[in-house]
Amino acid sequence: MIRLLISVRNAEEALDAMHAGADFIDLKDPAVGALGSLDDAVSLQAVRAVNQQAMVSATVGDAHESLEALLALILRKSDLGVDIVKLPASSLPMNADGCFALAELIQRHQLKLIAVMFAEQPIDWAWIPKLAKMGFYGVMLDTADKQHHLLTAVDTDTIRTFVRSCETHHLHAGLAGALRLEYLNELTLHYPSYIGFRSGVCRDNMRQNNLLPHLVKEIKDNLYKHNTFCNKIGN
Numbered sequence: 001m002i003r004l005l006i007s008v009r010n011a012e013e014a015l016d017a018m019h020a021g022a023d024f025i026d027l028k029d030p031a032v033g034a035l036g037s038l039d040d041a042v043s044l045q046a047v048r049a050v051n052q053q054a055m056v057s058a059t060v061g062d063a064h065e066s067l068e069a070l071l072a073l074i075l076r077k078s079d080l081g082v083d084i085v086k087l088p089a090s091s092l093p094m095n096a097d098g099c100f101a102l103a104e105l106i107q108r109h110q111l112k113l114i115a116v117m118f119a120e121q122p123i124d125w126a127w128i129p130k131l132a133k134m135g136f137y138g139v140m141l142d143t144a145d146k147q148h149h150l151l152t153a154v155d156t157d158t159i160r161t162f163v164r165s166c167e168t169h170h171l172h173a174g175l176a177g178a179l180r181l182e183y184l185n186e187l188t189l190h191y192p193s194y195i196g197f198r199s200g201v202c203r204d205n206m207r208q209n210n211l212l213p214h215l216v217k218e219i220k221d222n223l224y225k226h227n228t229f230c231n232k233i234g235n
Contacts, residue, residue, distance in 0.1 A: 001227045002188060004220050005057070005174065005196035006211070010042055011049040013211040017201075018054045020213040021220030023194065025050055027058040027082065030198060030207040034144045035059040035088055035116060037073070040080060047081040057084035057114065062144075064091045067098050071105055074113070084112045084137060089127060103134040112137035117162075118144040119153035119177060128165045138172030138193065146199060146207055150177030151186065163190045180205065181219050188226045195223075 005024035006017040014025045027043045029036035037060055038046075050056055058077040064070040070091050077085045092115060093099055106113060113136050117123055120143060131139060141162050143153050150159075159175065166173035175187055176196030187195055199207035201215040 001231075002192060002223055003194040004216075004223055005176070005194050006201060006216055007196065007198035007207075008046065008211060009038060011045040014046040014056075015049050016211055016213040017216055018050055020216035021224075022054060022216060024055045024057055024084075024196075026086070026196065026198075027056065028198070033062040034118070034142065034146065035062050035086060037061040037077075040076070043077070043080050043082070055084065056082045057086055058082040059086045062088055067093050067101065071101065074105065074111065075109065078109060078111055084114055086114045086116055086140065089115045089117045089139075090121070092127075099130065099134055106135040114138045114140055114172070114174065116140045116142050118142060119150055119158075120144055123158065123162070125161075125165060128171065129169050132169035132171055136171060138174060139166055140174035140176055140196065142174075142196070143177030146178045148177075149179055149183065150175060151183055153177060156186070156190075159187075159190050163192050166193075178207075181215070181222065184219065184222050184226075188223070191230075 003023035005026050006022040007026040007028040008014045008017050017025055027038045027046055029038045043058055047056055060073045074085050115131050119141055143150055163173045172193035174194050175192045178199050179197050180200035199205050202211055203209040
């Protein structure tokens with residue numbers, strides 16, 4: 001089953017997205033980057049508003065000055081009560097000691113982490129098994145530049161390879177990046193774990209504008225039809 005992730009910037013949008021059918025409520029500040037970290041107080045309001053009726057994720061920003069700063073921020077977001085913390089793959093430690101420290105943090109605090117790979121950058125396929133070994137929950141393929149959508153940043157073979165590699169290593173595979181309803185049919189062919197939207201469910205397709213719940217519902221309805229059809233075929 002393909003699930004729906006909707007990025008929101010406050011408690012009101014979180015409730016609108018949830019009531020429209022979003023499976024994941026993703027807390028993000030679109031004004032400060034692709035993975036803009038939303039203010040903690042605003043995030044806490046959103047977590048309380050959702051009240052465990054949907055999964056909640058939170059981003060930690062696009063870049064970090066040190067591994068220590070990243071680990072501290074992951075814990076800070078987790079302490080807000082979110083279910084999942086999303087971080088850029090570019091901030092992950094490259095050395096064995098850093099990977100061990102992150103793996104230990106995941107195990108000690110029972111964290112669900114998603115690493116976000118940006119499609120404009122060369123994909124290091126060796127990272128996917130490393131992330132699985134560290135105990136990551138999943139990996140997302142996204143775009144850093146929101147002027148272009150995912151399907152213009154990478155070809156379908158790359159998307160297919162990404163999803164299959166995540167499946168092989170038992171990681172949840174997410175697709176995002178300035179997506180809209182009209183791209184859904186092509187994306188569902190790859191059977192990712194979930195598909196994420198922000199600009200495509202906002203007024204005038206601008207990610208900093210207000211979220212429009214009817215667009216969330218329309219995408220959810222299409223995903224429901226796809227999932228239902230796949231279940232029938234599977235049976």
